[in-house]
Amino acid sequence: MLARCVIWLLVLGCCAFGQVSYPSLEVHISDLPTLKARTKDPTDVLLTSLDTILRDREVCCGKDSALEDSLEKADPTSLEDIAAKLQGRHLLSDGRPIMVTAQYLAPDAIGADGLINTLQAKHALLMEWNSHLYVCYGVTYRKDYHANGGVMDTILTFLLLDTRYSDSQREVVFNRERDDWKKVQGMLWVASAPQ
DSSP: OHHHHHHHHHHHHHHHHTEEEOOOEEEEOOOOOOOOOSSSSHHHHHHHHHHHHHOOTTTSSSTTOTTHHHHHHSOTTOHHHHHHHHSEEEEOTTSOEEEEEEEEEOGGGOOHHHHHHHHHTTOOEEEEETTEEEEEEEEEEEEEEETTSOEEEEEEEEEEEOTTOSSTTSEEEEETTTSOGGGEEEEEEEEEEEO
């Protein structure tokens, strides 16, 4: 009898709130290079973070790379400026053209579905939080099933790499429940392709 009452309470609770949540899920990229910035200067952190994401030394970010000149002109503390400087056609050191796509996402434009799909496609992003740049290599999330049949993904945590460090400080977690979303300045998606 007690078990039957508990089941009815669960059913009524789900109907009353109109959704059911399941345990958290995780998507992450496990094969990113373990690069450390030469210094804690924002420019070095930016270059190392982009190196981590793009994984192609001809494209970024060392000497004679395609993006070297553009990144020297970019404000390393502004994802919007970095996106503007990277977006477009660039030349590799041997003269071959590449097209760089750089998309800045304001904090209110960061959607769970898009972010999860990007990470499932093994594409990390940059995230600026509390005026520091991080590589976002994963998220934990929850699927909420609504009574009307809809499903909504909710990001719980952002899994970040701080390229200023190579020790235990390297892995950082932004927790949506504990950390202040107002201190997130946005995210940057960057990709390159031969033209």
